[in-house]
Amino acid sequence: MIEIEDLQYRWPGDEHDTLSIERLTVESGERFFLRGPSGCGKSTLLSLLGGILVPDSGKVTVNDKVINRLTATQRDRWRSDNLGLIFQQFNLLPFLSVTENVLLPCRFSKLRLNRATSGGHTPVEEARRLLQALDLNPEDFSGTVGNLSVGQQQRVAAARALIGAPPLILADEPTAALDAETRDRFISLLLDEASAAGSTVLVVSHDLGMIPSFDRDMDLMSLNNNSSSVTSGDS
Amino acid sequence: MTVLRLAFASLWNRRSTVVLTVLAIAMSVALLLTVERVRHETRNSFANTVSGTDLIVGARSGSVQLLLYSVFRIGNATNNISWESYQDISRHPEVEWMLPVSLGDSHRGFRVMGTSQAYFTRFSYGRKRQLRFTDGQPFDDVFDAVLGAKVASALGYELGQSIIMSHGLGEGAIYTHDGQPFQVSGILAPTGTPVDRTIHVSLEGIEAMHVDWQQGAKIPGKETSLDEIRQRELIPKAVTAALIGLKRKTSTFRVQRFINEYREEPLLAILPGVALQELWGLLGVAEKALFLVSLFVVLAGLVGLVAVLMAGLAERRREMAILRSVGARPWQVFGLLCLESLLLTLLAIGVGLLLFYAVFLLGSQWLSSSYGLDMTLGLPLLREWGILGILVLAGLLAGVLPGLRAYGQSLADGMSIRV
Ligand SMILES: Nc1ncnc2c1ncn2[C@@H]1O[C@H](COP(=O)(O)OP(=O)(O)OP(=O)(O)O)[C@@H](O)[C@H]1O
Ligand SMILES: [Mg+2]
Numbered sequence: 240m241i242e243i244e245d246l247q248y249r250w251p252g253d254e255h256d257t258l259s260i261e262r263l264t265v266e267s268g269e270r271f272f273l274r275g276p277s278g279c280g281k282s283t284l285l286s287l288l289g290g291i292l293v294p295d296s297g298k299v300t301v302n303d304k305v306i307n308r309l310t311a312t313q314r315d316r317w318r319s320d321n322l323g324l325i326f327q328q329f330n331l332l333p334f335l336s337v338t339e340n341v342l343l344p345c346r347f348s349k350l351r352l353n354r355a356t357s358g359g360h361t362p363v364e365e366a367r368r369l370l371q372a373l374d375l376n377p378e379d380f381s382g383t384v385g386n387l388s389v390g391q392q393q394r395v396a397a398a399r400a401l402i403g404a405p406p407l408i409l410a411d412e413p414t415a416a417l418d419a420e421t422r423d424r425f426i427s428l429l430l431d432e433a434s435a436a437g438s439t440v441l442v443v444s445h446d447l448g449m450i451p452s453f454d455r456d457m458d459l460m461s462l463n464n465n466s467s468s469v470t471s472g473d474s
Numbered sequence: 475m476t477v478l479r480l481a482f483a484s485l486w487n488r489r490s491t492v493v494l495t496v497l498a499i500a501m502s503v504a505l506l507l508t509v510e511r512v513r514h515e516t517r518n519s520f521a522n523t524v525s526g527t528d529l530i531v532g533a534r535s536g537s538v539q540l541l542l543y544s545v546f547r548i549g550n551a552t553n554n555i556s557w558e559s560y561q562d563i564s565r566h567p568e569v570e571w572m573l574p575v576s577l578g579d580s581h582r583g584f585r586v587m588g589t590s591q592a593y594f595t596r597f598s599y600g601r602k603r604q605l606r607f608t609d610g611q612p613f614d615d616v617f618d619a620v621l622g623a624k625v626a627s628a629l630g631y632e633l634g635q636s637i638i639m640s641h642g643l644g645e646g647a648i649y650t651h652d653g654q655p656f657q658v659s660g661i662l663a664p665t666g667t668p669v670d671r672t673i674h675v676s677l678e679g680i681e682a683m684h685v686d687w688q689q690g691a692k693i694p695g696k697e698t699s700l701d702e703i704r705q706r707e708l709i710p711k712a713v714t715a716a717l718i719g720l721k722r723k724t725s726t727f728r729v730q731r732f733i734n735e736y737r738e739e740p741l742l743a744i745l746p747g748v749a750l751q752e753l754w755g756l757l758g759v760a761e762k763a764l765f766l767v768s769l770f771v772v773l774a775g776l777v778g779l780v781a782v783l784m785a786g787l788a789e790r791r792r793e794m795a796i797l798r799s800v801g802a803r804p805w806q807v808f809g810l811l812c813l814e815s816l817l818l819t820l821l822a823i824g825v826g827l828l829l830f831y832a833v834f835l836l837g838s839q840w841l842s843s844s845y846g847l848d849m850t851l852g853l854p855l856l857r858e859w860g861i862l863g864i865l866v867l868a869g870l871l872a873g874v875l876p877g878l879r880a881y882g883q884s885l886a887d888g889m890s891i892r893v
Contacts, residue, residue, distance in 0.1 A: 311804075315801070318801060329792055347802055
């Protein structure tokens with residue numbers, strides 16, 4: 240699913256490469272956990288995988304597509320069709336209803352809309368199904384986003400990443416704002432639904448507590464050959 | 475479609491912060507429309523003050539001055555046309571009709587104009603509209619007077635009312651023709667022209683007022699009775715100006731030259747249309763300035779809109795990043811900002827139109843009563859649609875700057891949301 244070869248990336252203005260990765264492979268359907276201390280480049284790597292950033296050199300292949308060779312427009316299209324994204328916090332648009340938030344990817348990608356409705360139901364029904372599968376009650380998601388707890392918000396974000404079954408789901412510290420109990424429940428629900436949809440999941444975090452839920456984990460520090468070493472580290 | 479829905483939802487979410495901006499723009503739009511409409515109506519009513527008259531004749535002075543006193547009853551004539559010249563010109567083969575205008579007296583601030591009976595059938599204004607009586611008939615007796623609509627309504631006069639003219643003009647006229655009271659014989663329908671503010675009497679009436687006068691002052695102790703005056707042959711020595719209608723328009727310049735080169739005394743003949751335009755050109759500067767100022771007020775409103783949208787961007791960075799992460803293209807983020815600006819402008823224009831009509835309904839009464847400016851309520855005029863169209867475009871453009879900023883931000887931020 241993911242192939243990284245000889246990747247190098249440096250933020251403009253930096254003296255050293257932020258990332259220099261010789262090789263990283265993630266199999267299709269795998270649940271992959273990438274750990275590393277703050278500032279080591281986890282979010283940067285996800286942006287590269289999501290085709291938001293383009294490596295200075297090397298090759299990023301996702302789902303058999305060399306995404307760094309695509310034009311910006313092609314990458315935008317590819318991203319909306321193939322990627323589900325979850326951030327650390329504040330994933331939702333406060334001015335949309337919960338269901339509308341979940342449906343957002345279907346509004347920008349025909350492909351995901353088609354996949355979401357392939358089961359013969361409407362997009363809204365699919366959104367509700369996902370929300371319920373992620374343990375949210377109908378009365379929770381009938382109201383506004385602002386009334387939800389952080390844990391509930393993250394589950395709505397997960398439902399949004401899952402809708403239309405994108406091949407790859409990237410999550411950047413999705414549990415940072417959750418306590419240990421909610422975290423575990425969230426991760427297991429996310430991984431279960433992703434498996435059901437057949438999506439590959441890559442989660443980055445410095446929180447090692449959830450490693451047991453994953454098929455494989457790796458330390459970005461050991462993967463990254465950049466010359467500068469990160470000064471602060473908690474691993 | 476999605477972007478439009480997002481723009482609506484996002485704006486609704488921020489309604490408390492954008493409502494003032496919208497109100498500011500709405501008010502400026504209402505101002506602009508009001509100025510434009512008043513401008514239009516003024517120009518119209520201005521151009522409509524006289525029509526069907528081919529030439530205006532007066533003593534030689536400036537053409538604008540002649541127009542001002544003969545048609546608008548503003549200012550004074552420095553000289554008169556002698557009655558002999560008047561009659562001579564009226565006998566010119568190309569002249570179909572000629573209406574005398576004799577000014578110099580007033581009644582409670584309204585000017586008295588001496589003219590002939592033909593005035594009520596020949597004079598026209600607007601699109602060839604004739605004078606109409608709401609009450610009574612033209613003057614018949616020497617001491618009959620016909621009131622303009624405004625005179626009657628302002629002074630509350632009715633038929634048969636006895637009025638006393640003052641010698642000279644304005645409220646301050648101290649000498650009165652109290653020996654010769656006039657009777658109201660007719661009241662004219664409103665015209666929206668200076669006719670409304672005029673008291674019409676016959677030329678004989680003007681003479682009659684001045685029987686006991688000599689060189690602008692009353693001869694002390696002399697009181698000629700009304701009936702005695704009626705018996706006399708009252709022939710004017712001069713008139714202030716005259717309106718001429720020609721048999722054929724093509725002879726206008728020929729007759730004009732004839733009058734301008736008239737040997738017996740220095741006279742001036744002007745084409746009312748040309749003189750009106752000349753006068754409007756003078757007034758037009760103020761009117762254009764007013765329009766420009768209100769245009770700048772709208773511009774200030776739009777700049778405010780840009781500022782509000784720009785200021786909002788900082789806190790909406792996350793919103794943009796989320797949109798990008800769910801598949802929005804950068805141009806859609808750009809479009810979102812432009813749409814928001816457009817929607818706000820449209821809303822402001824809508825509210826502005828409502829405000830405009832409200833002002834209109836409240837103000838037209840006052841404008842009509844105090845300036846004789848009759849505003850017609852109706853859909854925006856073509857030019858106003860044009861202005862609104864340009865405003866819509868400007869609203870769209872106002873979104874470009876914040877849109878570009880958001881576009882740049884969303885490219886630079888990528889998916890990492892930094893708050
Ligand atoms: N938009 C940016 N512009 C410039 N430099 C950046 C940008 N984003 C990140 N960096 C730099 O790249 C390096 C890696 O940042 P990154 O956000 O990828 O780390 P991270 O592992 O995700 O950290 P954290 O766990 O705190 O989220 C940091 O040194 C950071 O300063
Ligand atoms: Mg990070």
